[in-house]
Amino acid sequence: MGQMIWYAVDEAEKAGYGKSLQYSKLCSVILDVIHEIDIEDVLKGIRKRERQKKVAVRLFTQSYEQKGVPERRVEYRANCLHNRAFAVPDQGVCGYDQ
Numbered sequence: 001m002g003q004m005i006w007y008a009v010d011e012a013e014k015a016g017y018g019k020s021l022q023y024s025k026l027c028s029v030i031l032d033v034i035h036e037i038d039i040e041d042v043l044k045g046i047r048k049r050e051r052q053k054k055v056a057v058r059l060f061t062q063s064y065e066q067k068g069v070p071e072r073r074v075e076y077r078a079n080c081l082h083n084r085a086f087a088v089p090d091q092g093v094c095g096y097d098q
Contacts, residue, residue: 002034008068029068031059 035058038090041051053069 001018001032003030004033005030006063006068006070007064008066008070011064011067011069013069027066027068027086029063031062041043074091 007026007029008029009021010027013025037058038051038055041054060070
């Protein structure tokens with residue numbers, strides 16, 4: 001439904017201590033900000049916190065499928081939302097089951 005372009009670090013980019021995004025190769029990924037499932041979850045009365053977890057996993061999945069790695073701070077936030085019901089990929093992991 002609602003999509004946006006996000007600039008993520010290219011998966012082939014090597015990480016380095018203190019390396020900023022300014023010196024990293026970026027790639028653009030298209031992410032679904034609002035998906036049909038989100039609307040269905042609201043109508044089902046699923047709590048906001050649970051919906052946020054599902055959205056975080058979806059955004060990571062879409063980014064990795066397009067060879068992009070979200071910024072480390074974003075990854076940390078998603079891992080804070082993570083629970084056993086969802087698999088949030090770690091940096092550098094591109095193939096996994098959701």
